[in-house]
Amino acid sequence: MTLVAGVDSSTQSCKVVIRDAASGRLVRQGRAAHPDGTEVHPSHWWAALLRAVDEAGGLDDVAAISVAGQQHGMVCLDESGDVVRDALLWNDTRSAGAAAALVAELGGPVAWADAVGSVPVASFTVAKLRWLAEHEPEHARRTAAVCLPHDWLTWRLAGALGLPRAAWAAAPPPALDRLTTDRGDASGTGYWSPATGDYRLDLLKAAFGSVPLLPRVLGPLAEAAPESPLRLAPGTGDNMAAALGVGARPGDVVVSIGTSGTVFAVSDVPSADPSGAVAGFADATGRFLPLVCTLNAARVMDAAARLTGVELDRLGELALQAPPGAGGLTLVPYLEGERTPNLPTATGSIHGLTLATATPAHLARASVEGLLCGLADALDALGLTPERILLIGGGARSEAVRRVAPTVFGRPVLAPAPGEYVADGAAYQAARLLDEDVHWSTDEPARYEAEAEPAIRDRYAAARPHILHQSR
Numbered sequence: 001m002t003l004v005a006g007v008d009s010s011t012q013s014c015k016v017v018i019r020d021a022a023s024g025r026l027v028r029q030g031r032a033a034h035p036d037g038t039e040v041h042p043s044h045w046w047a048a049l050l051r052a053v054d055e056a057g058g059l060d061d062v063a064a065i066s067v068a069g070q071q072h073g074m075v076c077l078d079e080s081g082d083v084v085r086d087a088l089l090w091n092d093t094r095s096a097g098a099a100a101a102l103v104a105e106l107g108g109p110v111a112w113a114d115a116v117g118s119v120p121v122a123s124f125t126v127a128k129l130r131w132l133a134e135h136e137p138e139h140a141r142r143t144a145a146v147c148l149p150h151d152w153l154t155w156r157l158a159g160a161l162g163l164p165r166a167a168w169a170a171a172p173p174p175a176l177d178r179l180t181t182d183r184g185d186a187s188g189t190g191y192w193s194p195a196t197g198d199y200r201l202d203l204l205k206a207a208f209g210s211v212p213l214l215p216r217v218l219g220p221l222a223e224a225a226p227e228s229p230l231r232l233a234p235g236t237g238d239n240m241a242a243a244l245g246v247g248a249r250p251g252d253v254v255v256s257i258g259t260s261g262t263v264f265a266v267s268d269v270p271s272a273d274p275s276g277a278v279a280g281f282a283d284a285t286g287r288f289l290p291l292v293c294t295l296n297a298a299r300v301m302d303a304a305a306r307l308t309g310v311e312l313d314r315l316g317e318l319a320l321q322a323p324p325g326a327g328g329l330t331l332v333p334y335l336e337g338e339r340t341p342n343l344p345t346a347t348g349s350i351h352g353l354t355l356a357t358a359t360p361a362h363l364a365r366a367s368v369e370g371l372l373c374g375l376a377d378a379l380d381a382l383g384l385t386p387e388r389i390l391l392i393g394g395g396a397r398s399e400a401v402r403r404v405a406p407t408v409f410g411r412p413v414l415a416p417a418p419g420e421y422v423a424d425g426a427a428y429q430a431a432r433l434l435d436e437d438v439h440w441s442t443d444e445p446a447r448y449e450a451e452a453e454p455a456i457r458d459r460y461a462a463a464r465p466h467i468l469h470q471s472r
């Protein structure tokens with residue numbers, strides 16, 4: 001049996017799956033936590049990847065590997081390949097002002113949508129680079145190369161794969177010109193165009209003041225370390241890998257409830273939404289991945305569990321005890337600010353509190369409904385009528401989420417068996433290095449149906465404008 005490995009280096013943790021290359025059968029897996037926070041030294045991702053690989057039984061018998069990672073994060077490297085400062089992650093909102101300035105300087109959102117398929121907000125790498133140039137000019141001057149989390153991990157692996165496992169942790173970084181990326185992740189930078197397949201160095205120069213070295217953009221079947229006996233696939237962004245892992249096909253809308261909430265579809269044509277709601281990403285196969293992203297998803301339930309003093313499973317049970325609409329209790333879940341709508345300084349708010357709704361069950365229900373309302377708005381923004389809605393990500397492990405989702409979305413949802421679909425998609429990309437035509441079959445997802453409850457979204461829409469912004 002030939003084995004392949006897939007890695008998901010996402011916001012909260014690193015997961016590794018090892019699968020049979022021919023059938024996709026899961027053979028073994030591992031995971032390791034990432035530190036909390038919106039800026040992280042990349043060495044933590046490397047350490048977590050190594051721990052997760054070891055927990056998954058190592059790579060000695062594995063033929064190919066691929067790394068998928070959280071999108072957008074800014075990793076700055078100096079001439080020697082050392083990290084210049086902690087990476088600013090996709091959910092770090094300090095670059096919101098920089099993003100707004102960049103949009104204005106290019107002549108408005110239409111110009112950005114036309115240029116790179118997306119209108120930058122704080123999450124995009126280009127906005128983080130502008131922030132760095134303005135606020136940490138010394139770090140900007142030291143920056144010889146810029147890459148993304150999956151690019152950096154793939155590069156570190158390229159430098160380590162020829163060494164014995166014991167030497168990986170301290171393996172020296174390869175030369176900077178060995179940095180690679182793929183179209184999917186490149187499309188989240190704000191300086192690469194999915195429509196033309198080219199870097200927009202003019203936009204990078206205008207944002208950062210100079211053009212550091214950028215990773216080579218590899219095609220889906222190219223190798224990141226052609227000399228390595230363990231074959232290294234190009235990898236991709238985590239949402240692009242999820243699309244591969246879940247086997248998304250035209251007509252599907254994938255709703256992922258992880259640290260971020262994402263709603264996306266595969267498409268044969270690039271998109272360019274000047275409203276900025278839909279990011280016009282590329283996918284990991286040569287197609288496109290229009291995507292709407294919210295900053296507040298699974299962690300809304302984590303916060304509600306803390307508030308109610310229960311574990312997540314109990315929170316779900318409580319949510320299902322309260323009536324649909326939580327008796328009018330409405331949670332607008334902008335706990336980390338929000339990305340779509342673009343409200344980086346917003347805070348969360350609770351509306352409709354009465355003596356009757358002041359119970360843990362009502363709050364639990366309101367938290368599940370609130371995060372789903374944010375995703376229902378994202379689905380509207382995507383502007384597609386889905387044939388199937390597929391629910392994935394850590395938050396979709398919650399039975400309450402799966403049962404409440406059809407009441408909020410107003411249509412049935414499909415829940416694939418709980419799993420690591422980002423890591424699976426990466427493993428599938430690795431399997432395609434060995435056999436381009438390999439096909440992995442997926443189990444029939446569970447179908448959840450319930451009567452639509454439009455009053456939930458109506459009340460949410462009424463509450464949504466009444467938010468406070470962060471105090472200084």
Ligand SMILES: Nc1ncnc2c1ncn2[C@@H]1O[C@H](COP(=O)(O)OP(=O)(O)O)[C@@H](O)[C@H]1O
Binds near residue numbers: 010257298313316394
């Ligand atoms: N049974 C569950 N009920 C609700 N939330 C859950 C459950 N299991 C995991 N989660 C949440 O899922 C999140 C992690 O999801 P994941 O997709 O792995 O995130 P990421 O990829 O962003 O690191 C955590 O916030 C965790 O609390």
Ligand SMILES: O=C(CO)[C@@H](O)[C@H](O)COP(=O)(O)O
Binds near residue numbers: 262293
């Ligand atoms: O910024 C985006 C998408 O544009 C996020 O979806 C990140 O890619 C992080 O993903 P998770 O860690 O939540 O999976």
